[in-house]
Amino acid sequence: MHCSYFAAAQCRSCTLMGQPYAEQLAGKQRHADLALGRPEGLQWLPPVASPESGFRNKAKLVVGGDAHEPTLGILDADGRGVDLRLCGLYTPGLRAAFPVLAEFVARAAIAPYSVPQRTGELKYLLVTESPDGELMLRLVLRSQESVARIRKHLPWLRSALPRLAVVSVNLHPEHKATVEGEREIVLTEQQTLRMRLGGVDLHLRPQSFFQTNTGVAAALYRQAAAWVAEKSPASVWDLYCGVGGFALHVAEPEREVVGIETSVEAVASARLSAEEAGLGRVTFEAGDATAFALAAERVPDLVVVNPPRRGLGEDLSRWLEESSARHVVYSSCHAGSLARDLALMPSLRPRQAQVLDMFPQTAHYEVLTLLERA
Template sequence: MHCSYFAAERCRSCALMEQPYDEQLAAKQSHVARALDDRGDLAWLPPLVSRESGFRNKAKMVVGGTAAQPMLGILDAAGRGVDLQDCGLYTPAIHACFPVLADFISRAGLTPYDVPGRTGELKYLIVTESPDGELMLRFVLRSQESVSRIRKHLPELLAALPQLEVVSVNLHPEHKATVEGEREIVLTAQETLRMRVNGLDMYLRPQSFFQTNTEVAAALYRRARDWVTELAPASVWDLYCGVGGFALHCAAPGRDVLGIEISPEAIASAELSAREAGLEGLDFRVGDATAFAVGARQAPELVIVNPPRRGLGDELSRWLEASSVRQVIYSSCHSGSLARDLAAMPSLRPRRARLLDMFPQTRHYEVLTLLERA
């Protein structure tokens, strides 16, 4: 894949941009094999490849420049905006909406936030596309000062982007290196974006998490579902369940599946999906994964974990090691934290694994591993 931004050194985020894709995959496979301490008894499925471009279903665009001439992209080393509207990683639908959004910023008079000067209002635009081509748009603002203008001009934006289903404002008053704040103001009647994956409807609210590569995410859920079907556990926990992707895919008659997630919005979405699909035996609860597991009276037969990049941590890893859990399906986006967690639970040995290339052109990837008690 050729990228003019990379060649001009305007953006170097995709560190592997000039490396052939097959070499990227081979290097990632070698890296994760070392992290899992593959001693020859680990069965590897072939790596799951991704499209090299047009695969990202979510864009987090820094807004720079001025209201009259906004730039959508990233910040440079000096904290100034670099326009990346022609970035080839995003889906065609997201790519096509950038000029419309830039025009909206100008018409609504939204002043981009100047990081060095700490002035202005609009920090980010976050755009997400569903598998059906519908869009969610979030304006990350410093304050509520611009909300009335966004409301005033919103009908024009909805007319220009008829696929836009959910629009919200996120308030992020602090000057800090995070993308969003805690408070969300939904501006449309619809509050959730339907993410149809493998025949299941999942629902994404503005502050909920979903994998950025829909096709690879669908394959990730199918692989976990196939392993659970083969193992046929009577009870499953899905820790860090998010909007319920793994739990919903693993539901089956006679099986109790419990999903735990810290985000109330994500749990509300998971419960909606379960109701609409008519799935029985599913229970979703708001809570911290580690606190829930450590405080539970009884462990399930199988646990699915999909932690953030920092991994499970020592306490949850030690709990799994000492528990009666027979199998763990571990979905990881960081092989370093995965290796640390595996070292803390030596009796749960990796038996099967698959690299899923969720993030082409970068060194990042997802790996799904089946651990069985020795």
């Protein structure tokens, strides 16, 4: 894949840009194999490849420039906006929306936030596209100063982008290196973006997390569901469940499934999906995964874990090691933290694993591992 932004040194986020894709994928497989220490008895399934371009379903666009000619992309070293709206990683649907969103910013006269001067209002545009082509737009603002103008011009925006389903404002008043604040104001009647994957409808609320590569995410859930079906557990926990992707994909009429997630927004989304699907034995609770496990009176037959980059940590890893759970399906976005956790769970042996290339053109990837108690 060729990228003019990378070639011109305007953006170097894609550290593997220019490397043949087959080499990228083989390198990730080697890295995962070495990181896990090549344990005896581990079978690697063929890695899941991604399209080299057009795969990102979510755009996190820093807004720069001025209200008349905003830039959508990143900031340079001096805090000036660098426009990246033609970035080839985004889906065609997202790329088609960017010029309309830039015009909307100008129409509503929303001043981009200046990091060096700490003035202005609009920090980010966060745009997500569903598998059906619907869009969710979030405007991250410093204050409510421009909300009335956004509401005024919203009918024009929805006319220009007919697939725009959800629009919200996120208030982030602090000057911090974080993307969003705590308060969200939804401006549309529809409050969730429907993400249809493998026959399962997931609902995405504005502050919920979802994988950025829809096709590879579908493959991730399919493989996890296949392993769970093979082991046929009567009960499953999905820890760090997000909007319920794993839990809903492994649900069966006679199987008890419990999902745990700290985000109240994500739990509300997961509950809505379970209710719509008529899954009465699938429940979701808001809480800390480690605290939930340590306080539980019963242990499930199988545990699915999908922790953040830092991994499970010592407490939850040791709980899993000492528990009676027969199997663990571990989805990891960092092979190093996965290896550290595995070292704390010696009786849970890796039997099968698969690299899934969620992030082409970068060194990042997902690795899914089936653990079985020795």
